[in-house]
Amino acid sequence: MVNEQVIExxxxxxxxVKCETEHELALVLNACLDADVGWSNRVSAISLKCSIPVPKLIGRSSLRWSNGLWFSNALTDEDLKCHSDITDWFFEELRK
Incomplete structure (x- = not known):
């Protein structure tokens, strides 16, 4: 189980969060499961793990059609302006 700061x-x-390995991808998806954050179609975060190749960017956005999780290989410059890269913070919090 992840800590409350990560869930919040x-x-x-x-x-x-940028995931460069399958292990990192699993950590992000498991944390999203703990936080009850699912995909845009309301499917559980962990349910699509096998179909997501790495490296990937996984996140949540107010700009997309839903506030569920999304994944992509890259973000546009506009997306980068509107999203916080929490990769380093996320993995550091998990090490605590």
Whole structure:
């Protein structure tokens, strides 16, 4: 189980985490599961793990059609302006 600070941040919008390995991807998806954050179609975060190749960016956005999770290989410059890269913070919090 992840700590409350991680859960609180994952519940917010406009963030992304870069996952470079399957292990990192699993950590993000499991944390989203703990935070009850799912995909835009309301499916559980962990349910699509097998179909997501890495590296990927995973996040939540107020700009997309839903506030569920999304994944992508890259973000546009406009997306980068509107999203916080919480990658380093996220993995550091998990190490605590």
């Amino acid at each position: 941040r994952l519940l917010q919008l406009d963030w992304f």
